[in-house]
Ligand SMILES: [Zn+2]
């Protein structure tokens with residue numbers, strides 16, 4: 001079916017004597033455009049590479065295809081075996097940087113591990129934790145943070161309630177309670 | 193990546209609309225929503241098959257990782273075929289699974305499904321009952337598939353024998369599709385179908 005369709009267009013262009021040339025070149029331009037389209041994103045190939053079977057891709061597109069199926073590395077078009085090493089980068093005329101597009105895809109980022117935050121991790125173990133590590137952490141960190149805030153009478157903390165109000169009294173009371181708790185802990189630590 | 197998927201579906205959509213298969217009314221694609229994540233496909237039953245003259249509607253869902261992973265396709269039109277579930281419309285076709293390749297498009301998927309209607313693969317079935325009938329009683333399979341095409345896909349071949357048997361079960365209080373499914377599964381043996389439905 002496809003061949004019969006092209007035949008009819010050829011016939012019509014040759015029969016239309018004068019304008020025939022013009023339309024043919026236009027056709028060719030169109031073909032050229034799609035010839036340099038990536039077979040994966042269907043857009044003009046950027047950082048183009050060609051597989052050994054001759055199929056054109058953007059390197060980022062092909063790279064992602066290879067990453068998606070690490071166990072089945074086949075050409076997305078003809079399913080021939082392909083590999084990262086066996087693709088040819090394409091350099092057009094006038095491209096200033098002749099760098100291998102395969103080097104442009106950032107290498108896979110290394111896994112990132114963040115250590116648990118000691119302040120938050122320590123607190124849950126602070127009461128009757130079964131875990132000795134957590135417990136000592138909590139006790140160590142907690143009172144110190146506390147002393148710095150409670151013994152800091154000189155400069156008013158932002159957000160501290162005005163003197164004499166109910167809230168102020170409550171805060172004062174709480175501070176004392178915690179101060180006592182801290183002292184008790186230090187005492188308990190020394191005894192233990 | 194969702195961006196790549198939408199961009200590509202847009203391009204493919206234009207490609208399918210311009211394709212000669214659409215001109216011949218063999219395949220069709222329509223958008224279901226504006227985000228290009230869900231489409232409605234249509235394929236014509238291939239000539240010289242029990243599906244001839246029928247139009248089969250497909251649900252196409254485009255994953256965010258498209259085209260690196262295949263679209264999810266399912267028959268919305270009920271169909272009697274060894275590789276398609278007569279209950280859910282699920283399709284057993286390798287290119288929609290591990291044989292998918294990123295250069296395939298909506299157009300190639302629809303054409304592959306059309307080819308599947310022409311050439312069933314009963315050794316790799318999706319619907320075991322249909323596949324068994326296909327292997328053991330091909331004539332009965334063709335009668336059944338043609339009847340389903342007539343009822344659900346607008347095919348031209350009315351089978352009055354099938355219709356009569358279904359009517360008898362419907363008169364006994366069975367729902368029409370349930371009656372059709374039971375009769376289809378038992379090679380249109382009214383007695384055995386009745387037995388199964390009332391057991
Ligand atoms: Zn690309």
Ligand SMILES: [Zn+2]
Pocket residue numbers: 051053054055075076077078079080
């Ligand atoms: Zn290839």
